[in-house]
Amino acid sequence: MGSLPQFSILKGPTRRCSPEYIDDIIEKTLSDSTDRIAVIYEDEDGNTIRHTYSELNIIANKLARVIKRTITEHKLQKNLDGDYIVAVNLYPSDKLVLLLLAIWKTGAAYLPLDHAFPGPRIEHIIKEARPALVIFDEDSDFYVDTFKLSIEELWAKSNRESELGFKRSEKLKHNIGDLAIVLYTSGSTGVPKGVKLPHKIILNRLNWQFKAFPFSQTEKVCVFKTSLTFVDSVSEIWGPLVKRLSLVVIPKCITKDPERLIQALEKYKVERLVLVPSLLRSILMFLEMQKNGDTLKHLKTWICSGETLTKSAVLDFFKYFPENEHRLCNFYGSTEVMGDVTYHVISGPEQIKYAEKVPIGLPVDNTIIYLLDTEFRPVKAGEIGELYVSGLNLASGYINGRDPEKFLDNPLAIDPTFAKLYRTGDFARLEKGTLMYEGRTDTQVKIRGHRIDLTEVEKAVSTIEEVDKAVVLCYKPGEINQALLAFVTTSQLVGESWIEASLRKKLTSYMIPQVILVESIPLLVNGKIDRQALLKFYENTNNNNDEVYQVDIDYTGVPPQQMEAAKVLLETVASVLNRSARSRVSIDANFYNLGGNSLNSIYTITQLNEKGYRISISDFIAALDLGEILERMTSGTIINIQPPQFTAHTCKLSDKQICISIITESFYRKADLEQWILSEISEDDYKEYLDDLWEPLVEKGLSFIVKNEFQKVIGVCINFDLMDEPEIEIRSGLIKIFEYLDHVEGPFRNSTLPKEQKKTLHCHMMGTHSSLNAKENVLVIQFMEEEVYRIAKKKGFEGILTVNTSPLTQQLGTDVFKYEVLLDSAVNQYVASDNTKPFGLAPDSQRALVQWKAVA
Numbered sequence: 001m002g003s004l005p006q007f008s009i010l011k012g013p014t015r016r017c018s019p020e021y022i023d024d025i026i027e028k029t030l031s032d033s034t035d036r037i038a039v040i041y042e043d044e045d046g047n048t049i050r051h052t053y054s055e056l057n058i059i060a061n062k063l064a065r066v067i068k069r070t071i072t073e074h075k076l077q078k079n080l081d082g083d084y085i086v087a088v089n090l091y092p093s094d095k096l097v098l099l100l101l102a103i104w105k106t107g108a109a110y111l112p113l114d115h116a117f118p119g120p121r122i123e124h125i126i127k128e129a130r131p132a133l134v135i136f137d138e139d140s141d142f143y144v145d146t147f148k149l150s151i152e153e154l155w156a157k158s159n160r161e162s163e164l165g166f167k168r169s170e171k172l173k174h175n176i177g178d179l180a181i182v183l184y185t186s187g188s189t190g191v192p193k194g195v196k197l198p199h200k201i202i203l204n205r206l207n208w209q210f211k212a213f214p215f216s217q218t219e220k221v222c223v224f225k226t227s228l229t230f231v232d233s234v235s236e237i238w239g240p241l242v243k244r245l246s247l248v249v250i251p252k253c254i255t256k257d258p259e260r261l262i263q264a265l266e267k268y269k270v271e272r273l274v275l276v277p278s279l280l281r282s283i284l285m286f287l288e289m290q291k292n293g294d295t296l297k298h299l300k301t302w303i304c305s306g307e308t309l310t311k312s313a314v315l316d317f318f319k320y321f322p323e324n325e326h327r328l329c330n331f332y333g334s335t336e337v338m339g340d341v342t343y344h345v346i347s348g349p350e351q352i353k354y355a356e357k358v359p360i361g362l363p364v365d366n367t368i369i370y371l372l373d374t375e376f377r378p379v380k381a382g383e384i385g386e387l388y389v390s391g392l393n394l395a396s397g398y399i400n401g402r403d404p405e406k407f408l409d410n411p412l413a414i415d416p417t418f419a420k421l422y423r424t425g426d427f428a429r430l431e432k433g434t435l436m437y438e439g440r441t442d443t444q445v446k447i448r449g450h451r452i453d454l455t456e457v458e459k460a461v462s463t464i465e466e467v468d469k470a471v472v473l474c475y476k477p478g479e480i481n482q483a484l485l486a487f488v489t490t491s492q493l494v495g496e497s498w499i500e501a502s503l504r505k506k507l508t509s510y511m512i513p514q515v516i517l518v519e520s521i522p523l524l525v526n527g528k529i530d531r532q533a534l535l536k537f538y539e540n541t542n543n544n545n546d547e548v549y550q551v552d553i554d555y556t557g558v559p560p561q562q563m564e565a566a567k568v569l570l571e572t573v574a575s576v577l578n579r580s581a582r583s584r585v586s587i588d589a590n591f592y593n594l595g596g597n598s599l600n601s602i603y604t605i606t607q608l609n610e611k612g613y614r615i616s617i618s619d620f621i622a623a624l625d626l627g628e629i630l631e632r633m634t635s636g637t638i639i640n641i642q643p644p645q646f647t648a649h650t651c652k653l654s655d656k657q658i659c660i661s662i663i664t665e666s667f668y669r670k671a672d673l674e675q676w677i678l679s680e681i682s683e684d685d686y687k688e689y690l691d692d693l694w695e696p697l698v699e700k701g702l703s704f705i706v707k708n709e710f711q712k713v714i715g716v717c718i719n720f721d722l723m724d725e726p727e728i729e730i731r732s733g734l735i736k737i738f739e740y741l742d743h744v745e746g747p748f749r750n751s752t753l754p755k756e757q758k759k760t761l762h763c764h765m766m767g768t769h770s771s772l773n774a775k776e777n778v779l780v781i782q783f784m785e786e787e788v789y790r791i792a793k794k795k796g797f798e799g800i801l802t803v804n805t806s807p808l809t810q811q812l813g814t815d816v817f818k819y820e821v822l823l824d825s826a827v828n829q830y831v832a833s834d835n836t837k838p839f840g841l842a843p844d845s846q847r848a849l850v851q852w853k854a855v856a
Contacts, residue, residue, distance in 0.1 A: 082175025
């Protein structure tokens with residue numbers, strides 16, 4: 001008798017959630033927290049401003065009275081949905097937090113704007129949301145037909161107001177519901193749309209947080225650093241204030257600088273942090289450079305959201321932080337579901353050691369997750385379905401009732417709590433009782449935590465008069481090297497940088513794509529755009545080893561005494577930015593205008609440090625141009641870099657897992673042949689192959705691992721006697737790789753090479769750790785090549801046979817180690833046993849070299 005199939009429906013714990021207003025909750029806590037510090041802000045001059053909870057309440061009450069009087073005296077109206085909304089455009093400060101609380105005290109909802117928004121985006125938001133008034137610190141012509149009030153004027157007027165709060169009957173009232181916040185996000189139609197978040201769903205999210213991640217006894221200060229237009233700011237601000245903790249406001253200039261952000265976190269002994277995975281990467285890189293194991297030891301809870309958290313980032317995290325002492329959390333959600341509806345907690349690397357990706361976990365309180373097929377039927381566990389959310393975390397819809405098809409009646413529920421379904425547009429599957437994210441169903445992607453609709457960006461590019469056609473794509477979404485790309489054909493002679501400059505007037509900075517001019521847009525047989533061909537074009541161009549030297553470098557204006565350092569700097573920048581460099585690399589160019597970002601800036605600094613030039617992250621970020629960076633790096637201390645110390649160790653049974661990881665990273669993710677058949681293979685195929693291979697490999701005693709001076713395994717080399725190799729049955733798509741290798745090696749095995757054992761050492765596989773930079777990678781490969789030769793000589797082999805498909809190992813083998821080339825084969829010409837060309841899409845320049853080296 002068979003078991004019933006498990007369907008992909010997950011329900012979070014049911015908790016009672018009383019409908020309350022968050023500002024009322026904060027006011028109720030005043031009786032025993034009057035003198036506690038509520039808000040802390042350090043201005044750019046180093047002055048620290050502190051407000052107690054008593055001051056927070058009094059000032060907010062005064063501000064609220066001015067806001068309400070302004071609305072009533074000027075007869076300012078509700079919007080079309082019947083809601084009172086106040087738009088806010090302020091830089092982060094103590095005044096911003098006080099103002100938000102004041103808006104809630106009036107009964108209105110707040111709508112964040114951002115100074116980084118281009119004018120047309122602000123104008124669209126104002127026209128659609130119709131706020132009663134806008135409160136600002138910098139005026140704008142795009143606050144069209146809306147009553148405006150500067151923060152200075154508001155503050156001045158509030159000095160004459162009463163300190164008493166409002167009674168509930170005095171407050172402004174929405175027609176329906178308890179709207180608290182409106183957040184604008186990219187729309188599926190390419191037009192930004194406003195998400196309506198009531199108090200009750202914010203409170204449900206906060207109550208879950210208080211139970212799942214309670215504040216510790218030692219936790220006194222939390223940080224508000226996320227942009228107010230981003231949904232994570234909601235729990236960052238109001239979670240600590242509801243629980244009477246201190247909230248320190250972090251200015252944007254510090255948030256963008258990992259070094260200064262870490263200093264602030266250390267100063268206030270912050271114990272939890274919400275951040276996007278790209279910022280996590282930046283912080284981990286800085287900590288690795290700093291070499292101080294005590295930094296951020298107080299920061300116990302790290303919460304990643306807004307982007308895909310990769311397995312490699314998790315493993316890097318636990319290289320620095322001790323397992324079971326720090327936890328890394330992966331939150332999944334969107335603005336429409338109050339930011340987070342599922343979560344997964346990782347306390348050590350063993351939890352994901354054998355996982356393909358990081359789970360998005362289980363649902364939060366009062367939430368049901370459904371994975372449905374196209375007929376709205378739950379899919380079976382293990383199958384991929386579209387992810388729908390129901391429960392108390394759902395927004396009440398969009399401004400003006402837009403896109404009603406995103407909020408649907410739930411045919412699977414009886415309880416009115418779950419009467420609505422939100423269609424996320426994401427795919428997921430249920431694996432061993434936990435959710436795994438499987439990508440988007442539409443054109444929306446996440447870039448540095450911001451949801452971006454490719455259609456919106458494509459429309460903006462297409463409206464430029466000189467642009468003929470445009471296709472906007474995301475390269476490797478969710479990965480560390482993701483890139484937003486616009487492939488463009490033009491009707492007039494204009495450059496890529498000119499188009500990007502034009503887009504800065506239309507789009508927010510994080511939505512500006514890298515423009516790539518192409519002669520034509522490739523089409524499929526059915527006439528649709530061949531997006532994969534465009535991405536492959538970018539990848540091939542971007543990863544071409546020769547492309548680094550084609551970046552235009554200009555040394556004009558470099559003083560003679562700084563020329564040596566200037567060559568290191570400008571060539572390093574050109575190498576790091578590569579195809580992303582948007583203009584000439586010179587001392588007058590700004591790194592970020594060239595195409596740099598926070599992540600590759602730290603990588604550039606690391607590269608400069610390794611080449612003997614010390615410059616701090618703060619100095620690098622603050623520099624106006626590369627000339628200023630040059631001044632700072634040449635006036636500092638020259639570092640004496642010692643060559644790394646590597647050691648080789650014969651493979652043991654206990655080395656299997658780390659070697660599987662390194663080989664998989666090197667071949668599945670980076671190898672040259674595998675890229676053409678990725679749809680037919682998986683990472684598990686390498687694990688299965690090496691599982692079968694490992695015992696005979698260890699028994700032969702010819703393979704080795706490489707450790708650095710810190711005893712970290714950074715390389716693995718698998719070798720066999722050519723005439724004594726184990727026979728392994730390959731049951732996966734890898735058979736195509738090994739059949740090809742046998743195709744090019746076979747003729748030499750059968751004719752040219754000795755037939756006896758212990759004559760030819762076969763260098764079968766060589767892999768390096770993914771954490772190595774380009775320079776370290778070359779050094780480790782060079783060390784392994786020398787070790788292979790040493791083993792061959794010690795064991796009495798006459799020569800070494802290898803097949804190199806990587807341009808790097810081909811160059812090393814030919815130019816450095818003087819291997820003889822027995823065969824130079826174009827991989828795209830190979831015809832497999834099934835009469836197909838598995839590598840047929842490879843360019844003619846991709847070669848496989850069968851190489852031989854005699855042992856003297």
